Every structure is written in C-alpha cells, then in structure tokens.
Amino acid sequence: MARPASGRPTDQELEILKVLWEHGPSSVRDVWKAIAVSRDIGYTSVLKIMQIMRDKGLLACDARKRPQVYRPRQTQQATLKHLAGDLLKRAFGGSARSLLLHALGNEQATRDELDEIRQLLDEMEGNAK
Numbered sequence: 001m002a003r004p005a006s007g008r009p010t011d012q013e014l015e016i017l018k019v020l021w022e023h024g025p026s027s028v029r030d031v032w033k034a035i036a037v038s039r040d041i042g043y044t045s046v047l048k049i050m051q052i053m054r055d056k057g058l059l060a061c062d063a064r065k066r067p068q069v070y071r072p073r074q075t076q077q078a079t080l081k082h083l084a085g086d087l088l089k090r091a092f093g094g095s096a097r098s099l100l101l102h103a104l105g106n107e108q109a110t111r112d113e114l115d116e117i118r119q120l121l122d123e124m125e126g127n128a129k
Contacts, residue, residue: 008086009058009079012049017058017072017079025062025071 009017019034020026026034032046050070053059062069072079092098109117 008083009053013053013058016046016050016053017076020059020070020072021076025069027067027069029067031070 015035016031019031023030023034028047028050029043031050032041032043035041035046050059054061054070057073059070060073062071074082088094088096088099092102
C-alpha cells in the first residue's frame with residue numbers, strides 16, 4: 001500500500017533530493033556514492049529511503065531500465081517554495097517579516113544576498129501598486 005504523502009520530505013529524503021537535483025536522474029548506487037562522500041551510510045539504507053520516497057510520491061522510478069533510475073517528481077524550486085511556505089505558516093504564524101528578521105538575525109548575509117533581497121522587495125512592491 002502506498003504511504004501517504006506528508007508534503008514535507010524528511011532530512012534524509014531532502015538529502016537524496018538534493019543529489020538528484022544536482023546530478024539528474026540517477027541509480028540508487030549513484031545517489032549512495034554521492035552521499036557516502038560526506039557521511040557514513042549504507043547502500044541498503046539509501047535504497048530503502050528511495051523506495052519509501054517513491055511510495056510517498058516524492059520520486060518516480062523508471063523500472064524499464066537496469067539499474068532502475070530515479071528522478072524527483074517536483075522541481076527543486078517547487079519543493080523549496082512548499083517547504084518555505086510550510087515553515088512560514090507553522091513556525092512564524094504566516095509572518096514573512098518575522099521569518100526574514102529571524103533569518104537575517106542568525107546569519108550574516110553577504111552584500112550580494114542583501115542586494116538580491118532588496119531587488120526582490122522592489123519588484124514585489126512594484127507589483128503591489
């Protein structure tokens with residue numbers, strides 16, 4: 001039976017999604033090799049997580065190929081937008097101001113990042129008028 005989609009990938013699922021977004025459709029072995037560079041994890045653990053992700057609808061699998069090739073069902077942008085919106089609602093009561101103040105208060109933003117934020121705010125302000 002298919003697992004219900006929670007809408008939010010777990011930390012391990014997000015780690016796998018990042019590999020697939022960076023490298024494109026990949027086999028379990030390719031994903032495992034990419035993750036194993038930075039931490040100790042078994043091949044079968046990655047396989048099981050990816051099977052669960054397929055059952056949850058986070059990944060699609062081309063079973064016609066051997067080895068099977070997995071790909072994300074959503075783009076990185078769509079997933080990150082969903083995660084940011086969920087965090088905004090759950091942790092900050094829907095307040096974008098509070099989220100931004102906490103994010104900028106915890107990390108030192110670079111000049112380029114601040115310029116990009118200003119540009120985005122200017123665009124949003126222009127669209128609101």
